[in-house]
Amino acid sequence: MEFKIGVLAGDGIGPEIVEQAIKVMDAVATKFGHQFNYTKALVGAIAIDETGNPYPDETHQVCLDSDAVLFGAIGDPKYDNNPAAKVRPEQGLLGMRQKLGLYANIRPVATFPSLIDKSPLKRDIVQDVDLVVIRELTGGIYFGARGRSEDLTSAFDTCVYTVEEVERILKLAYSYAGKRSKRVTVVDKANVLSSSRLWREVAQRVEKEYTDIETDYMLVDNAAMQLIQWPKKFDVMVTENMFGDILSDEASVITGSMGLLPSASVGRETSVFEPIHGSYPQAAGKDIANPLATVLSAAMLLESLDLLEEAQAVRDVVNKSLNEGVVTEDISGEGKAYKTSEVGAWLAENI
Ligand SMILES: NC(=O)c1ccc[n+]([C@@H]2O[C@H](COP(=O)([O-])OP(=O)(O)OC[C@H]3O[C@@H](n4cnc5c(N)ncnc54)[C@H](O)[C@@H]3O)[C@@H](O)[C@H]2O)c1
Numbered sequence: 001m002e003f004k005i006g007v008l009a010g011d012g013i014g015p016e017i018v019e020q021a022i023k024v025m026d027a028v029a030t031k032f033g034h035q036f037n038y039t040k041a042l043v044g045a046i047a048i049d050e051t052g053n054p055y056p057d058e059t060h061q062v063c064l065d066s067d068a069v070l071f072g073a074i075g076d077p078k079y080d081n082n083p084a085a086k087v088r089p090e091q092g093l094l095g096m097r098q099k100l101g102l103y104a105n106i107r108p109v110a111t112f113p114s115l116i117d118k119s120p121l122k123r124d125i126v127q128d129v130d131l132v133v134i135r136e137l138t139g140g141i142y143f144g145a146r147g148r149s150e151d152l153t154s155a156f157d158t159c160v161y162t163v164e165e166v167e168r169i170l171k172l173a174y175s176y177a178g179k180r181s182k183r184v185t186v187v188d189k190a191n192v193l194s195s196s197r198l199w200r201e202v203a204q205r206v207e208k209e210y211t212d213i214e215t216d217y218m219l220v221d222n223a224a225m226q227l228i229q230w231p232k233k234f235d236v237m238v239t240e241n242m243f244g245d246i247l248s249d250e251a252s253v254i255t256g257s258m259g260l261l262p263s264a265s266v267g268r269e270t271s272v273f274e275p276i277h278g279s280y281p282q283a284a285g286k287d288i289a290n291p292l293a294t295v296l297s298a299a300m301l302l303e304s305l306d307l308l309e310e311a312q313a314v315r316d317v318v319n320k321s322l323n324e325g326v327v328t329e330d331i332s333g334e335g336k337a338y339k340t341s342e343v344g345a346w347l348a349e350n351i
């Protein structure tokens with residue numbers, strides 16, 4: 001079969017890691033007799049440099065015209081270190097999520113058996129963890145009114161959620177839980193925030209529609225602690241935009257590296273598949289970043305195209321590379337550290 005894939009590599013390590021995922025997708029295409037037609041488009045700092053816009057209209061059109069989009073990462077220290085910058089790479093990512101209506105970000109976190117000892121957490125804590133963070137992606141404090149007082153002595157950000165936004169993400173989380181171990185943990189800060197009290201009110205209503213699913217409510221500070229103390233307690237964790245951002249980075253500690261966690265951003269228009277990590281500027285151009293989060297995002301992309309066997313082949317070859325120690329420096333420990341490009345080539349050869 002033939003598919004149109006939008007490719008938004010972005011900044012920093014973005015191009016290097018996306019290149020490896022494409023090698024793997026091309027190997028899948030050869031093995032299974034498909035054709036992936038890639039269209040590259042600009043996003044982030046590189047898009048600002050070349051067009052002045054972090055998410056140009058042409059890029060949006062490429063996303064709309066694609067069956068799925070593979071995304072690398074955005075972000076550049078020249079903007080991070082300049083709080084006064086008027087246009088920022090992150091606006092490209094947020095603009096894309098908003099314009100494509102990508103309201104749900106699905107971030108699976110599962111232990112890789114061969115990496116158990118790479119986690120700083122104890123073996124019995126990380127063994128057999130299999131959870132998914134479902135992060136609301138187009139609402140909350142990321143998209144509320146923000147600004148600065150006229151005399152510049154204060155600034156504000158606003159966290160707003162509507163009943164409809166909360167209901168929509170909760171329903172997606174419950175339908176996910178229905179296919180898994182039937183447990184949902186709703187994470188909020190309902191003891192303080194009125195937006196969280198709205199979440200809890202809506203959740204208490206939605207919960208009643210899913211009588212076969214067990215619901216827990218947990219305050220986010222407690223959830224941050226329990227996530228690394230007893231991660232096996234969680235199956236589907238659903239939460240608002242900023243809490244989900246923070247908790248999923250925290251969860252990467254369970255697997256052993258930020259370079260391992262993939263995600264799918266789904267919603268109204270074409271879905272986008274993106275590693276949870278950023279542009280890791282310290283590693284840009286050095287061929288050392290772990291490409292597996294992006295390769296596993298490509299596996300989620302294949303799954304979204306109903307290419308289930310193909311997605312499994314990608315997961316299998318990733319596991320094989322981990323078992324055989326063909327890995328980058330973040331998880332190589334005492335063993336040989338392979339280059340980003342070497343890992344990509346090995347995966348493609350062994351698919
Ligand atoms: N989705 C995105 O595009 C995205 C996500 C997060 C951060 N950012 C942006 O990225 C820039 C850098 O942010 P940051 O340093 O806070 O976060 P980051 O995720 O880029 O890096 C944090 C740390 O995680 C590790 N890491 C990340 N990716 C890795 C990989 N593939 N292999 C091995 N180790 C990896 C490294 O130790 C790195 O120092 C900022 O401009 C930020 O806004 C973008």
Ligand SMILES: CC(C)[C@H](C(=O)O)[C@@H](O)C(=O)O
Pocket residue numbers: 075090093094245276278
């Ligand atoms: C870069 C930033 C805007 C983004 C977010 O906070 O959503 C990132 O941290 C992520 O997790 O994709």
Ligand SMILES: [Mg+2]
Pocket residue numbers: 245246249276
């Ligand atoms: Mg993040």
